[in-house]
Amino acid sequence: xxxxxxxxxxxxxxxxxxxxxxxxxxxxxxxxxxxxxxxxxxxxxxxxxxxxxxxxxxxxxxxxxxxxxxxxxxxxxxxxxxxxxxxxxxxxxxxxxxxxxxxxxxxxxxxxxxxxxxxxxxxxxxxxxxxxxxxxxxxxxxxxxxxxxxxxxxxxxxxxxxxxxxxxxxxxxxxxxxxxxxxxxxxxxxxxxxxxxxxxxxxxxxxxxxxxxxxxxxxxxxxxxxxxxxxxxxxxxxxxxxxxxxxxxxxxx
Amino acid sequence: xxxxxxxxxxxxxxxxxxxxxxxxxxxxxxxxxxxxxxxxxxxxxxxxxxxxxxxxxxxxxxxxxxxxxxxxxxxxxxxxxxxxxxxxxxxxxxxxxxxxxxxxxxxxxxxxxxxxxxxxxxxxxxxxxxxxxxxxxxxxxxxxxxxxxxxxxxxxxxxxxxxxxxxxxxxxxxxxxxxxxxxxxxxxxxxxxxxxxxxxxxxxxxxxxxxxxxxxxxxxxxxxxxxxxxxxxxxxxxxxxxxxxxxxxxxxxxxxxxxxxxxxxxxxxxxxxxxxxxxxxxxxxxxxxxxxxxxxxxxxxxxxxxxxxxxxxxxxxxxxxxxxxxxxxxxxxxxxxxxxxxxxxxxxxxxxxxxxxxxxxxxxxxxxxxxxxxxxxxxxxxxxxxxxxxxxxxxxxxxxxxxxxxxxxxxxxxxxxxxxxxxxxxxxxxxxxxxxxxxxxxxxxxxxxxxxxxxxxxxxxxxxxxxxxxxxxxxxxxx
Numbered sequence: 001x002x003x004x005x006x007x008x009x010x011x012x013x014x015x016x017x018x019x020x021x022x023x024x025x026x027x028x029x030x031x032x033x034x035x036x037x038x039x040x041x042x043x044x045x046x047x048x049x050x051x052x053x054x055x056x057x058x059x060x061x062x063x064x065x066x067x068x069x070x071x072x073x074x075x076x077x078x079x080x081x082x083x084x085x086x087x088x089x090x091x092x093x094x095x096x097x098x099x100x101x102x103x104x105x106x107x108x109x110x111x112x113x114x115x116x117x118x119x120x121x122x123x124x125x126x127x128x129x130x131x132x133x134x135x136x137x138x139x140x141x142x143x144x145x146x147x148x149x150x151x152x153x154x155x156x157x158x159x160x161x162x163x164x165x166x167x168x169x170x171x172x173x174x175x176x177x178x179x180x181x182x183x184x185x186x187x188x189x190x191x192x193x194x195x196x197x198x199x200x201x202x203x204x205x206x207x208x209x210x211x212x213x214x215x216x217x218x219x220x221x222x223x224x225x226x227x228x229x230x231x232x233x234x235x236x237x238x239x240x241x242x243x244x245x246x247x248x249x250x251x252x253x
Numbered sequence: 254x255x256x257x258x259x260x261x262x263x264x265x266x267x268x269x270x271x272x273x274x275x276x277x278x279x280x281x282x283x284x285x286x287x288x289x290x291x292x293x294x295x296x297x298x299x300x301x302x303x304x305x306x307x308x309x310x311x312x313x314x315x316x317x318x319x320x321x322x323x324x325x326x327x328x329x330x331x332x333x334x335x336x337x338x339x340x341x342x343x344x345x346x347x348x349x350x351x352x353x354x355x356x357x358x359x360x361x362x363x364x365x366x367x368x369x370x371x372x373x374x375x376x377x378x379x380x381x382x383x384x385x386x387x388x389x390x391x392x393x394x395x396x397x398x399x400x401x402x403x404x405x406x407x408x409x410x411x412x413x414x415x416x417x418x419x420x421x422x423x424x425x426x427x428x429x430x431x432x433x434x435x436x437x438x439x440x441x442x443x444x445x446x447x448x449x450x451x452x453x454x455x456x457x458x459x460x461x462x463x464x465x466x467x468x469x470x471x472x473x474x475x476x477x478x479x480x481x482x483x484x485x486x487x488x489x490x491x492x493x494x495x496x497x498x499x500x501x502x503x504x505x506x507x508x509x510x511x512x513x514x515x516x517x518x519x520x521x522x523x524x525x526x527x528x529x530x531x532x533x534x535x536x537x538x539x540x541x542x543x544x545x546x547x548x549x550x551x552x553x554x555x556x557x558x559x560x561x562x563x564x565x566x567x568x569x570x571x572x573x574x575x576x577x578x579x580x581x582x583x584x585x586x587x588x589x590x591x592x593x594x595x596x597x598x599x600x601x602x603x604x605x606x607x608x609x610x611x612x613x614x615x616x617x618x619x620x621x622x623x624x625x626x627x628x629x630x631x632x633x634x635x636x637x638x639x640x641x642x643x644x645x646x647x648x649x650x651x652x653x654x655x656x657x658x659x660x661x662x663x664x665x666x667x668x669x670x671x672x673x674x675x676x677x678x679x680x681x682x683x684x685x686x687x688x689x690x691x692x693x694x695x696x697x698x699x700x701x702x703x704x705x706x707x708x709x710x711x712x713x714x715x716x717x718x719x720x721x722x723x724x725x726x727x728x729x730x731x732x
Contacts, residue, residue, distance in 0.1 A: 014495060017531055053416035055478040057494035195706060224710050225699070230416075231467040231475035232695040234725050235714060241721045 004041040004091060012048035012100060013060040026096040027071030040094035045087070047103035048076075049141055049191055050237060055230040061192035061223070063139075066098050067169045067201065073097040074169040075122060076139040080111040085120030086166065093122060102141035125172035127179065131161035133251055134185040137176055137202055139165045142189050142238065149243035158251050168198055176202065177209050184215040185250050189238050194222035216253035219246045358569045364616055365596060366586035370645065372653020384591060386660045391453075392433050392590055393655050394669055396425040396648045399449050401673045402458060403621070406465060409681060410479075410625040415465045417479045421446055423620030426647035427552055427587035429453050431520065431615075434597035438517040440506055441489045442499040445480060446552065447522050454487040458673075462680040468687035469730075474698070475690045497527040500536025500549065504610075507545035511608055518546040518604040520597075526557025528571050540610035541578040547610045548600045549580075552587065554619035559632040575612035587617025588647035591654070617647065689729045692718070 009015045015022075022044070030038035050059045066074045075090050075097055077083035083101060090097040128143070129150055138146050143164055150160035161179050165171055180186050186206055188199035203218040221238040229236055338345045369375050384392070403420040410418040421428065428449030432441070441450050448461065460472070464482050467475035473483055473491060483491025490499070503521035510517050527533060528551060540547045551571045555562055568574060575582030581603065585596040593615060600611040618641040622629040629638070655661040696703050696711045703711075718725055 016495075053478065055481070055494075056476070058478070194710075224695070224714070225706055226695060227476070227699070229476045229695055230478055231689045231726075231729065232692070235692060235695055235718070235729070239717075239721075239724055241724055242717055245717070245720075 001041070004043070006091060007042070007044045009044060009046040011058050011060075011103075012046040012062050013057040015044075015046055015062060018044075019065070022066070022072065022096070022098065023069050027069045029071075029096075031071060038094070039096050042096040043087075043091045043093075043099060044097070045099045045101060047106070048100040049102045049104055050228070050233065051103050052233065053230065054228070056227045059228040059233070061100075061140075061190065063100055063168055063190075064192055064196060064198045067198050069169075071096070072169065073122060073167060074100070075167050076100045076102070077166070078102070078128075078140055078143045078164050079105070080109050081113045082120060082164075082166070084113055085118050086122070088117065089119040089122050092119065097122075100140065104141040120166075123167045123170050123172055125166055125175040126164045127161060127175065128164050129160065129162035131159040131183065133159045133183055134161070134187060134247055135176065135179040135183045136160055136162045136243075136247075137165055137186065137188045137199075138162070138190065139168065140191075142191055145238070145240050146189055146243055148240045149247060152240070152244050153247045156248070158247060160247065165202075171202070173205055173209070176206065180206055180210045181213055184213055185253075186214075187219040187221065187243070187246055187250055189221040189243055191223050191238060193225045194220055195225050197222050216250045219250045221246045356567070358573075361569045362572045362584050364584045364586050365592050366589045367591040367595065368589045368650055368654055370650060372650050372657060374654075384594060386658070388433065389651075389655050389658070390660055392429055392594075393648075393651055393661065395429050395449065395452050396590070396651065397669055398458075398673050399425050399429065399452055400648055401670065402448075402452075402461060402677060405674075405677050405681065406462070406479075407621075407625065409465075414681075414685060415479050417625055418465065419446060419480045419624045420621035421449055423641055423645075423647065424552055424554060424587060424617045425449055426590040426593055426651060427550075427615045427617045428522075430590045430593035431550055431597045434594045435520060435601060436517065437488060438515070439488065439601070440510075440517065440519045442503045442506070442519060442521040443482075443489065443492050444496065444499065444522045444524055444527060444552075445492045445494065446524070448480065448482060450522075451482055451484065451487060451489045454484075454489065456482065456484055456487055456489070457680075458676050459680045459683065460484070462677075462684040463687070466684040466687070467689060468684055469690045470684075470687060471690070474694045476694075497523055497530035497532040497536070499523075500527075500530075500532050501539060502536075503547045503549070504536050504540035504543060504545050507540060507547035507604075507610070508543050511543075511545055516605060518548060518601055520548045520550060522550050522552060524557060525551065525553040525555070525562050525565055525571060526560060527551075528574065529557075529565060537575070537578045537580060537610065537612070541580050544608050545610060546604040546608050548597065548604050549575075549610060549612045550597070551612070551614045553614055553616050554587075556619050556623070556629070556633070558623040558627060559629070561633075570614055570616075572612065572614040578610075580610050580612045582612035582614065584614045584616065587615030588645055588650060590647060590651040618645065620646075689726070691730045691732050693732070 009018065026039050026042055030040070048061050048063070063074055063076065066072060073090070073093065073095050075086050077086045087099055090099050129147065131150070136146050136150065143162065146162055150162055153160050161183055163176060163179060188202050190197055190199055192198070197220070199220040199222055203220060206218060207214070221243045223238060224236050226236065336347055338347055367374060399421055403422060406415065406418050407420055409415050424446060428447045429452070432450035432453035437454060441447070443450065461482065463470040464473055465479035469475070473481065478494070481492040481494070483489060499521050500523060503519045507519040510519065521536070523533065537549060553562065553571055557565060562570070570584065572582045572584040583596055583600070586592050596613055600613055603609065604611050620638060620642045652661065692715070693711070696707045699707060715731070718731060
C-alpha cells in the first residue's frame with residue numbers, strides 16, 4: 001500500500017494470536033503472489049525475555065518459532081545503540097521483520113545513543129570480544145551474562161571470542177564459521193528452552209561446516225525444558241556460572 | 254459441525270461398504286437430474302444426483318449427509334418460492350426495499366438495576382429473587398474482605414514483599430454476587446480479576462496470600478505470578494495471563510457437562526478489552542452452535558489497561574454482540590449486588606434448563622489501576638477515579654441496603670473490619686515466613702511424568718546448585 005506499519009505486541013508471550021498472520025500471510029505474501037504483492041513495510045516489535053518476576057507469560061523467548069519461517073526476518077538488539085540502528089534497518093528493510101527487544105534492558109541499560117539517523121546492517125553478526133580458545137554465540141540480554149563468564153574464564157587463562165548474532169533469520173553463518181575455524185570450539189547460550197531452541201540450528205550448521213575443525217562437541221547453555229517458572233527463575237536461567245562451567249568443560253574436552 | 258473422525262482411506266472403505274446396501278423405500282419424484290430420497294420422513298429428504306453410480310444405495314445417502322449443511326432446513330414442497338428465499342440455514346423473506354441495518358444505535362440497551370445509589374430498592378415489592386439475611390450478610394462481608402485484602406496486598410507489593418498484584422476495587426459486587434448466584438458445581442473460568450468469586454467459594458485468606466508469595470503451600474507450586482489463583486476443590490480453574498483464552502475452553506467444558514447431563518453450567522469471565530480478541534468470537538460462536546450451558550460474564554469496567562471503551566468498540570458495548578451469535582444477553586449494573594445476583598440466577602436457569610449460552614454484560618468501573626505495574630492517573634482524570642471510588646462504591650451501596658433491612662450495625666462493621674485485618678496480617682506474616690516449594694517442583698507437572706530430558710536436566714542442575722549455592726535463593730529447599 002506504500003505505507004509502513006510498525007506493530008507492537010506488549011509482551012512476546014502474547015504474540016501467538018498473530019502467528020497465523022505472521023507465518024501464513026506476512027511471510028508468504030511476496031512469494032505466493034509471484035512478487036506482485038509484498039508486505040515488506042511491516043515491522044513487529046515485542047519485548048521478550050526474563051525480567052526477574054515475569055513468570056510464564058511475561059518472560060518468554062519465542063524467537064525459535066519465528067526462525068523456522070522462511071519469508072520473515074528475526075532481529076534482536078543487545079543494547080540501546082544497537083536497538084536504534086537495527087530497528088531503523090528493520091523498518092526500512094523490504095521484508096516483514098519481527099524485532100524482539102530484551103525487556104530486561106529497558107530500565108537497566110545505559111548507553112550513548114547518537115541522535116542522528118543511522119542504520120546497522122541486518123544479517124551481519126558482530127564479534128564483540130576477540131578471543132582464540134572458544135567462540136561464544138548469543139543475542140539480546142544474554143550477551144552481558146556471557147560477557148561476565150568470558151571475563152571470569154580469562155582469569156583462568158581461557159581466551160573467549162564473543163559473537164552477537166543480531167539477526168537470527170537469516171543468520172550470518174560466515175562470521176560464526178570463521179570464528180570457529182579460529183578457535184575450534186563453540187558454545188551457544190539463550191534463555192529459551194534448550195530443546196528445539198535456535199541454538200540447535202546454529203549447532204547443526206556449524207557441525208556440518210566445521211566438523212573436522214571442532215575440538216569438542218558444540219555446547220549449549222540454555223533455559224530448561226519447562227514453562228518459565230516464577231519462584232524457580234534463578235534455577236531455570238542460563239547463569240554466568242553455568243556458562244563458565246561449560247566453557248571450561250569444552251576447553252578441557 | 255460435520256467433524257467426521259475417519260481418515261480418508263477408511264472413508265473410502267466405508268463408502269464402498271455402503272454402496273453394497275440397497276436403499277429401501279421409494280425414490281421420490283425426479284427433478285431434472287435428481288432423485289429424492291426421504292432422509293428424515295416428513296421432515297427432510299435428500300436430493301441425490303442421478304448421475305452418481307451409487308445412487309440406489311446407502312452410499313449416496315451417506316455422501317449427501319456429509320453435505321447436510323447444504324440442505325434447506327425445511328423442504329419447500331411446492332413451487333411457492335416467489336416471496337421466500339430457500340437458502341441453507343433457513344427460509345428468509347425477500348424484500349424489494351433496499352435497506353441497510355444501521356451500524357449506530359439511537360437508544361442504548363438499558364442497564365438493569367435493583368438498588369439506587371442510596372441503597373434503596375428502586376422498585377418496591379418482590380420483583381426480584383429474595384436475598385435473605387444470611388446470604389446478604391455473607392455477600393457484604395465477602396465484599397469488605399476483598400476490599401481489605403486488596404488494600405493490604407497492593408501495599409505489600411509496594412513494599413517489595415510480593416512481586417505483583419491486581420485489585421478488584423469497584424468490581425467487588427460483580428464477582429461476589431455472580432458467585433453467590435451459582436452452585437459449587439458450576440465451573441468458573443476466570444480472566445484474572447475475579448478473586449471475589451473464589452473468596453465466596455471458601456478460598457481462605459491464607460490460601461490467597463500463599464499464592465501471592467509463591468510458597469510451598471501455594472496450590473500452584475510457586476510457578477506463576479501473584480493473583481494467578483486456581484483451585485480444583487472450588488471449581489475455579491487456574492488463571493492464566495493471556496486474554497480470552499478461557500472462552501473457547503468454556504464452550505468445551507460446558508459441552509462436556511452437557512454430554513454428561515450434569516446439573517451445572519460453566520461461568521466464564523472476560524473484560525471489555527477481551528471482547529476484541531479472536532477467542533471471544535470463537536468461544537461464543539462455538540457455545541451457541543453446540544448449545545452449551547455457559548454464562549459469559551463480561552466485566553465491562555471501562556478500561557483495558559489504558560484503552561478506554563471508546564477505543565475498544567463502535568457497538569453499543571458488549572451486550573449487543575450476543576444477539577449476533579444467537580445468544581440471549583443482558584446488561585446489568587455491576588455495582589448493584591442484587592441486580593447481578595438476580596441476573597446470574599436467571600442466566601444460570603436459562604443456561605441449564607435450555608442448554609444454551611447466555612451473555613451478561615456487567616458495568617462496574619475499574620477504580621484501581623490495571624495492576625501494580627500501572628499508574629492509571631497517567632491516562633485518566635483523578636476526578637473520574639474519585640467519583641467512582643466514593644459516590645459509586647458497590648460495597649457502600651450494598652451496606653446501605655443491608656442496614657436498611659436491619660441486618661447490619663456499626664458494631665458489626667467495626668468487628669468485621671478488625672477481624673479481617675487481623676487475619677490478613679497474620680496470613681501475610683505466615684506466608685512470608687514459609688519456605689518456597691522444593692526444587693523438584695520445577696520439573697514436575699510439565700507432563701504427568703517427567704520425560705528423560707527433564708530427569709537429566711534436574712541432575713545437572715543439582716550439581717550446579719551444589720557447586721554455586723550463592724547463585725540461588727536460599728528459601729527453595731533442595732529436597
